[in-house]
Amino acid sequence: MTRAVDGAAIARAVEVLAAGGLVAVPTETVYGLAADADCERAVRAIFEAKGRPADHPLIVHVAGAEALDAWAREAPGAAQALARAFWPGPLTLVLARSRRAHDGLTGGQDTVGLRAPAHPWARALLAAWCEKRGDAAAALAAPSANSFGRISPTTAAHVRADLGEKPEGRVDLILDGGPCPVGIESTIVDLSGAAPRLLRPGAITRAQIEAVLGSPLPDAASDAPRASGRLEKHYAPRTPLELVPPAQLHARVNALRGKRIAVLAPPLALFDRTADVVLRLIAPAAADEYARRLYAFLHELDACGAERILVAWPPATPEWEAVRDRLRRAQAGSVEGLDAD
Numbered sequence: 001m002t003r004a005v006d007g008a009a010i011a012r013a014v015e016v017l018a019a020g021g022l023v024a025v026p027t028e029t030v031y032g033l034a035a036d037a038d039c040e041r042a043v044r045a046i047f048e049a050k051g052r053p054a055d056h057p058l059i060v061h062v063a064g065a066e067a068l069d070a071w072a073r074e075a076p077g078a079a080q081a082l083a084r085a086f087w088p089g090p091l092t093l094v095l096a097r098s099r100r101a102h103d104g105l106t107g108g109q110d111t112v113g114l115r116a117p118a119h120p121w122a123r124a125l126l127a128a129w130c131e132k133r134g135d136a137a138a139a140l141a142a143p144s145a146n147s148f149g150r151i152s153p154t155t156a157a158h159v160r161a162d163l164g165e166k167p168e169g170r171v172d173l174i175l176d177g178g179p180c181p182v183g184i185e186s187t188i189v190d191l192s193g194a195a196p197r198l199l200r201p202g203a204i205t206r207a208q209i210e211a212v213l214g215s216p217l218p219d220a221a222s223d224a225p226r227a228s229g230r231l232e233k234h235y236a237p238r239t240p241l242e243l244v245p246p247a248q249l250h251a252r253v254n255a256l257r258g259k260r261i262a263v264l265a266p267p268l269a270l271f272d273r274t275a276d277v278v279l280r281l282i283a284p285a286a287a288d289e290y291a292r293r294l295y296a297f298l299h300e301l302d303a304c305g306a307e308r309i310l311v312a313w314p315p316a317t318p319e320w321e322a323v324r325d326r327l328r329r330a331q332a333g334s335v336e337g338l339d340a341d
């Protein structure tokens with residue numbers, strides 16, 4: 001459950017940001033690691049805290065569509081229409097950047113990723129930030145609040161366990177707004193080219209975006225702008241994770257006899273009682289609930305002492321596209337650990 005916004009904590013966070021510090025803030029998708037988007041030194045600190053390569057672009061979080069003109073050189077009609085339809089919400093728009101969108105934010109690219117988050121804590125923080133700056137377009141740069149290549153955080157406890165709070169950890173202040181209601185990162189649409197492209201699937205589906213655009217939304221070509229969300233190895237647990245068609249799960253568990261196994265599968269999947277299944281998580285039947293709980297599942301599966309994680313593939317239907325995308329990346333990122341069996 002989302003916790004009520006704590007005004008005193010928001011005021012403290014604004015002071016931290018004004019001093020060039022880092023604040024972990026809940027958004028509806030995942031927790032973000034926020035800094036003053038105009039301050040190059042603060043933005044560099046984000047990369048240091050995450051251990052992220054400096055040429056990866058960040059998402060610039062704004063209060064609403066009125067900030068588009070400050071950060072984008074041009075906001076085409078499609079951008080205005082998508083912002084009107086889905087902001088505030090889990091949609092990031094990649095647009096030609098303005099001069100204000102410096103290289104530290106864009107990784108030196110000529111484009112900038114912009115999003116107006118819907119979560120009450122993120123909105124309260126952005127509103128207080130704009131007020132502090134006296135600028136309705138004041139913005140917070142924020143990638144997901146995890147170490148580079150690791151699972152995105154959907155609770156404040158995830159952020160504490162990974163990046164941690166200073167002095168022992170790397171974040172100046174972690175705001176706790178409760179678990180994130182969407183649970184996976186925003187949908188990213190690239191509007192900087194000749195035609196719109198989907199860079200990352202998310203809770204706002206391809207079909208919803210196509211309905212607003214009135215045209216198809218193909219995937220980005222393989223020469224699309226560098227984006228760490230597009231790296232195959234990402235969102236990865238440390239334990240090797242295998243995606244298995246539901247009908248083969250039983251056979252796969254048997255083939256792995258002798259290994260400690262953790263399983264995420266629908267309730268009907270059955271195994272021999274002799275199999276060493278140390279953790280058995282029930283996969284939700286609805287895509288939105290699965291998405292909301294996905295990263296908490298991965299954290300739990302990774303921490304239970306299993307030698308192998310088996311996940312049953314969810315259905316190959318449109319509403320599962322974003323969940324399947326994150327599971328595929330989790331498998332790719334953990335795969336070096338897989339042996340030949």
Ligand code: TXA
Pocket residue numbers: 027029030031032033056057058059090092094095106109111112113115117142143144145184185186188199225226227228229230
């Ligand atoms: O839901 C979200 O988007 C979360 C919350 C905190 O807002 N943020 C997030 O940030 O997932 P991050 O940095 O972990 O992933 C942002 C993705 C990356 O894949 C990044 O490369 C891509 O957005 N991105 C940002 N600016 C871009 C640009 N100009 N061109 C292409 N991709 C861009």
Ligand code: MG
Pocket residue numbers: 143144152
């Ligand atoms: Mg990330």
